[in-house]
Amino acid sequence: MNARFAILLLLATTHLLPHSAKGSPVSFRNEIAPILLEHCQTCHGPAEQRGGYRLDTFDFLTRNEDAATPVLTPGNPEKSSLFHLLVTPEADERMPKKAPPLPEALRQKIHQWITQGAQFDGEDRDAPLVEIVPAKNHPPAPHSYAAPLPVTALAFTPDGKKILIGGLREILVRDATTGDLLQRIPNASPRTFDILMHSDGASFITAGGAPGELGEVRQFDLATGRFVRQLAASSDVFLDAEMTPNGKTLVLAGADHSLSVLEMISARRTHRLNAHADVVTGLAMSTDGTRFASVGLDRIAKVYDTATGKLLNTYREHQNALFAIRFLSNDELVTAGKDKSVHAWKHTEVKKSRELGGLGDLFRTVFDGASLYAGGATGKVVQASPDKLTAQRTFEGLSDWIGALAIHPETETLAAGSHDGIVAIWSTKDGALRFKQPAHPTEAPVSK
Numbered sequence: 403m404n405a406r407f408a409i410l411l412l413l414a415t416t417h418l419l420p421h422s423a424k425g426s427p428v429s430f431r432n433e434i435a436p437i438l439l440e441h442c443q444t445c446h447g448p449a450e451q452r453g454g455y456r457l458d459t460f461d462f463l464t465r466n467e468d469a470a471t472p473v474l475t476p477g478n479p480e481k482s483s484l485f486h487l488l489v490t491p492e493a494d495e496r497m498p499k500k501a502p503p504l505p506e507a508l509r510q511k512i513h514q515w516i517t518q519g520a521q522f523d524g525e526d527r528d529a530p531l532v533e534i535v536p537a538k539n540h541p542p543a544p545h546s547y548a549a550p551l552p553v554t555a556l557a558f559t560p561d562g563k564k565i566l567i568g569g570l571r572e573i574l575v576r577d578a579t580t581g582d583l584l585q586r587i588p589n590a591s592p593r594t595f596d597i598l599m600h601s602d603g604a605s606f607i608t609a610g611g612a613p614g615e616l617g618e619v620r621q622f623d624l625a626t627g628r629f630v631r632q633l634a635a636s637s638d639v640f641l642d643a644e645m646t647p648n649g650k651t652l653v654l655a656g657a658d659h660s661l662s663v664l665e666m667i668s669a670r671r672t673h674r675l676n677a678h679a680d681v682v683t684g685l686a687m688s689t690d691g692t693r694f695a696s697v698g699l700d701r702i703a704k705v706y707d708t709a710t711g712k713l714l715n716t717y718r719e720h721q722n723a724l725f726a727i728r729f730l731s732n733d734e735l736v737t738a739g740k741d742k743s744v745h746a747w748k749h750t751e752v753k754k755s756r757e758l759g760g761l762g763d764l765f766r767t768v769f770d771g772a773s774l775y776a777g778g779a780t781g782k783v784v785q786a787s788p789d790k791l792t793a794q795r796t797f798e799g800l801s802d803w804i805g806a807l808a809i810h811p812e813t814e815t816l817a818a819g820s821h822d823g824i825v826a827i828w829s830t831k832d833g834a835l836r837f838k839q840p841a842h843p844t845e846a847p848v849s850k
């Protein structure tokens with residue numbers, strides 16, 4: 403540091419000397435990590451490491467061997483580039499780069515934390531910051547939506563009387579017979595890509611986030627809609643979640659190409675599998691919960707042992723990106739995607755045994771034990787018998803891509819949601835359309 407710079411730095415920093423370095427201790431997890439995530443990680447994270455520097459874990463944050471000024475000198479903010487780069491008057495050196503300086507209150511926090519010794523109050527110095535910070539409170543949903551929002555997640559309540567719909571930072575609850583809006587559950591992720599009923603019947607789990615920024619898996623109380631806890635976080639969205647029938651294990655599919663296996667009680671991650679070479683788009687759980695399976699944009703399907711996370715088999719007979727996978731039994735699976743067809747295969751043989759083609763790009767499948775339902779780009783849901791894989795019936799009414807499907811076998815009800823924001827519900831007994839309407843409260847004209 404040259405003398406002129408040192409003086410400027412002193413001038414720049416004296417006016418924000420801490421009220422009291424002794425004051426209440428600043429928490430890295432609760433106060434510092436959220437600042438770094440919001441203002442710094444885009445350029446210094448897993449995706450980009452500008453200046454060769456990353457700060458997405460505490461361990462990375464403290465490392466930069468080659469720099470003239472250390473990133474952190476505990477007890478001395480002026481000798482820590484993490485602080486002086488925030489306050490330097492040289493605009494082209496200041497962090498965050500090409501953005502207004504951090505608000506003074508935040509700079510003050512960082513100053514105070516370093517003065518207090520730059521302590522780490524998390525458990526694991528190598529854990530991504532996004533996983534150690536407290537769960538975000540998301541702002542309320544808009545009263546009514548300015549434009550139709552694609553429907554990406556649907557789930558029936560265990561009694562089949564209500565349907566849950568993913569919205570903007572909320573989950574909407576509608577009457578499954580009339581479509582009436584019954585409840586709006588706040589503090590959901592910016593977008594939700596899957597809603598999963600907990601096998602305990604008392605809560606539900608959402609997988610979602612903000613694409614390219616944040617992944618969240620959240621648990622909510624079903625009766626009250628209360629946010630219970632955050633189960634997982636990541637730097638990109640979660641697209642699917644599956645649970646073992648005993649409710650003990652949760653599996654998550656990440657847009658960051660990873661699969662995570664969690665123990666539900668503690669929300670502790672027991673396995674992280676870098677399973678796919680691209681986004682993991684879909685998951686399935688075997689009926690007995692001993693195996694789970696995944697598909698990805700890499701055109702591959704994989705089957706794993708749930709207890710050990712060990713890869714059992716890989717299916718490679720699709721030519722295009724995959725989006726949907728289901729177990730027909732403990733051994734047999736169906737997969738579908740941009741091949742415009744459904745493949746059935748035994749995981750022990752990993753060879754196509756049956757195929758149902760000519761369906762357009764497929765994004766979602768559900769299986770109720772008796773029939774398989776598949777939906778996608780045509781806006782139609784095709785019902786097929788699993789044994790022969792022949793189409794039996796087509797459910798029509800939606801006119802845009804289908805991005806969500808749900809089935810409730812006991813009440814013989816099928817739900818689908820489309821890209822233009824419409825939700826439709828049919829009876830699977832006679833194929834009759836029960837209702838079709840905008841999924842979210844919207845002022846935009848209703849498409850008929």
Ligand code: HEC
Nearest residue numbers: 441442445452453455466469473483484495497498499500
């Ligand atoms: C828009 C991109 C961008 C953002 C946002 C950003 N940085 Fe940087 N950062 C850079 C670049 C580029 C460099 C390389 C040095 C340079 O060009 O000045 C750098 C360098 C650094 C260095 C120096 C590494 C070394 O080798 O000494 C530190 C420390 C740093 N940034 C911290 C931060 C902090 C803290 C934040 C958030 C408050 C932040 N950066 C936000 C782009 C960014």
